[in-house]
Amino acid sequence: MKKYFAIACLYLVSSSVTAAMYTYQPIGSSTVLGSYGNRHALSTAMGNPAASYLMANLQGFRVGFLGPIGIGVEGGGVGTINDKVDDLESSIDTDFLADLDLDAIETEATNVYNNTSGSTADKEAAANAYIVQEVNAALDAIDNNLARVSDNIASIADTTYLKFATTVQGPFMPIIYKTRRRGVFMIDASASLVGRAQILSDDLSLAGLSALRSITDANDLQNADLDGIELETDTSLYLKRVSNYKFSIGYSEMYSRSEGSALILGGRVNLHKLAMDQKLTVLNDDGESSVSYGDFFLSRESQSDGISLDLGAIIVARYLQLGATLSNVNEPEFDYKTISSCVGLTGADLSACSASHAFAADGKLSLNETYKMKAQLNLSAALKSKDQNFSIAGSFDANSIKDPLGDKYQWGAVSVSYFSNNFFSMGLRAGVRKNMVEDGLTYYTAGATFSRRLDLDVAYAPENDKGDSGVFFSIGYSFVY
Numbered sequence: 001m002k003k004y005f006a007i008a009c010l011y012l013v014s015s016s017v018t019a020a021m022y023t024y025q026p027i028g029s030s031t032v033l034g035s036y037g038n039r040h041a042l043s044t045a046m047g048n049p050a051a052s053y054l055m056a057n058l059q060g061f062r063v064g065f066l067g068p069i070g071i072g073v074e075g076g077g078v079g080t081i082n083d084k085v086d087d088l089e090s091s092i093d094t095d096f097l098a099d100l101d102l103d104a105i106e107t108e109a110t111n112v113y114n115n116t117s118g119s120t121a122d123k124e125a126a127a128n129a130y131i132v133q134e135v136n137a138a139l140d141a142i143d144n145n146l147a148r149v150s151d152n153i154a155s156i157a158d159t160t161y162l163k164f165a166t167t168v169q170g171p172f173m174p175i176i177y178k179t180r181r182r183g184v185f186m187i188d189a190s191a192s193l194v195g196r197a198q199i200l201s202d203d204l205s206l207a208g209l210s211a212l213r214s215i216t217d218a219n220d221l222q223n224a225d226l227d228g229i230e231l232e233t234d235t236s237l238y239l240k241r242v243s244n245y246k247f248s249i250g251y252s253e254m255y256s257r258s259e260g261s262a263l264i265l266g267g268r269v270n271l272h273k274l275a276m277d278q279k280l281t282v283l284n285d286d287g288e289s290s291v292s293y294g295d296f297f298l299s300r301e302s303q304s305d306g307i308s309l310d311l312g313a314i315i316v317a318r319y320l321q322l323g324a325t326l327s328n329v330n331e332p333e334f335d336y337k338t339i340s341s342c343v344g345l346t347g348a349d350l351s352a353c354s355a356s357h358a359f360a361a362d363g364k365l366s367l368n369e370t371y372k373m374k375a376q377l378n379l380s381a382a383l384k385s386k387d388q389n390f391s392i393a394g395s396f397d398a399n400s401i402k403d404p405l406g407d408k409y410q411w412g413a414v415s416v417s418y419f420s421n422n423f424f425s426m427g428l429r430a431g432v433r434k435n436m437v438e439d440g441l442t443y444y445t446a447g448a449t450f451s452r453r454l455d456l457d458v459a460y461a462p463e464n465d466k467g468d469s470g471v472f473f474s475i476g477y478s479f480v481y
Contacts, residue, residue: 027070031457034395034413049312050266052186053252068476075162157199165194186250202234234355242404306332323380336369
């Protein structure tokens, strides 16, 4: 049955290897270092556009090799997701008619008739009054049970979500070239997939139940048909998915220099090809959708193209580095696939479309959603050794922005790092990264570089007051600097 498959999808999501799009959860060494550009960590060149200048001292190329690739999962109630899914399944499968035993009411009504003194009319009146009383009492109990279960489902929906994705840089990316005139060109390409699964709750009702309140006597009781009473609800599994192919071209150069410091400026143009869609599965519908879950997540239909511009500046001194990045200066917009008219649809597709329109009317989703890539200012500072082998760094987003799935992010990060010039020595880094919006998650981060080539980075966010938690993992291999 599709209902069980849809519920099982939450189990699948909860065990997937996933990550947030690295615009909001960076990959590689930037997982720990934030937007601080360190010449020993090639992946940090994708933060501040001016950072690529730091990646090579002399004329020539510097390139990556494989990755990095980031994988992880973030969500609400992740630790108790199995219990919540079981609770959701049992709620929908509740036998709400268990409180309505028409045969028992009829039997007891006969006893009332036989035990009532007086005329036949008096006996019938007493029996009928009993029938009406018991039927309505049972219906009231059913309504209360429906309301209780509806509240339980709403509670599950409000506290449970799972966010997932994966991000990978193209082979040998980024490619950085420093010219004779010390201008630096950078090319990068990456692919990202990010998705979100949650429950949209709707009140439960039993179609045909209210008609039983018209029962007034034994004949009505005998003719009552419970087989036509069906559970009705638009409670649904709601999935959103955004995949992005991103190609970037950047340039940076030293703008001015004094005896003790230098100012580096940079810019980057990013071409985005986003494919954004949403899918609704009504949990009480046993039909099969024409679009499978696998096809939904892998689909690249209805692509929306756009160009974003990033600007950056870095002041470098012997023991100090300051940086500022303004991302998405032009604030491009991208369109989700439209949920249009339900005309011509049948079965599960019709149920999902109708439910989508109902939820849209309640403001729980949008039929014509647009994502605006808002501008964001990031500031960074670091105390470092002259060769950047040792650093204490911090970065801070001055304003919050929403990702393509509608979740807000405003990162603050602090870190300490050590990189070695020795092939046999291991580089180490550790830090804390916090989403400062509302009750955002706090990630504890750590990473290591082996043989100056292989980078491993992890981030873990323990459960916060809202019950949200997350885990992140990144691995990449680059050529020696």
